[in-house]
Amino acid sequence: MKILKEINQNIEFFGRYKDQIFFTWNKSSALELETFLENIREKHLNVRFQKFISTNAQFLNAYIENQQGQLYSRVHYDPNIPRYTLPYTMSHSKSAHSDWLRAVLILAVCYCTLVDDFQQERIYLELAYLINSYSLLFVETHVKHFFNYFHAQIMRYSANQSIYDKFRQQWFKFVEQ
Structure with missing residues (x-):
């Protein structure tokens, strides 16, 4: 829970599911993000994460995108799973x-x-x-x-x-x- 408090203080949007956390970062520099992630690594040695930087992402069947500063989201379907x-x-x-x-x-x-x-x-x-x-x-x-x-x-x-x-x-x- 401490990680969520830290994330909640620094970001705009986050989601979690079991042992996965997703968050957006809208601060000005990549250096701030690196510092933030390094602080988490130092405080929580057992936490492993993968950094992905993009204007859009898929998480738990959601498509999430930054459209010129506005959060846009919709349902996302895996193209490998049959529809209907x-x-x-x-x-x-x-x-x-x-x-x-x-x-x-x-x-x-x-x-x-x-x-x-x-x-x-x-x-x-x-x-x-x-x-x-x-x-x-x-x-x-x-x-x-x-x-x-x-x-x-x-x-x-x-x-x-x-x-x-x-x-x-x-x-x-x-x-x-």
Whole structure:
């Protein structure tokens, strides 16, 4: 946890998963970054890391990019994994896939900074279910439930970026509670 505190004081955005940490660095010089990393190495001898410098990166199925100083992100799909497939479940597949649909819609809200990317992801998910023999009623019911739960029925088909930004802010506040 000490490393996260150090990172949080010096950067703009970070993510973690198990023993992996991802962070962006927007300070002025590469020397500052090297000094920061060297301090971590000295304080935490067991920590190993790989430095990757770029304007974009993929981390945990997220594509993250610095677009002229603005953070842009969307869902990223590994090109080696077939599209439109659902995760394998051994039993109660309808129930498991229902939970998975809600989870990936939530993930899309987290990852997609632009409304167009979010809507494209929503459509992709709906198609994935239809292609895998789920009924239109199943898809409609679960997607509608997702938007109703967050009191955001208007977002189902909206292409308005400001409405989407408010929806995301509402969602992030909900998660913080």
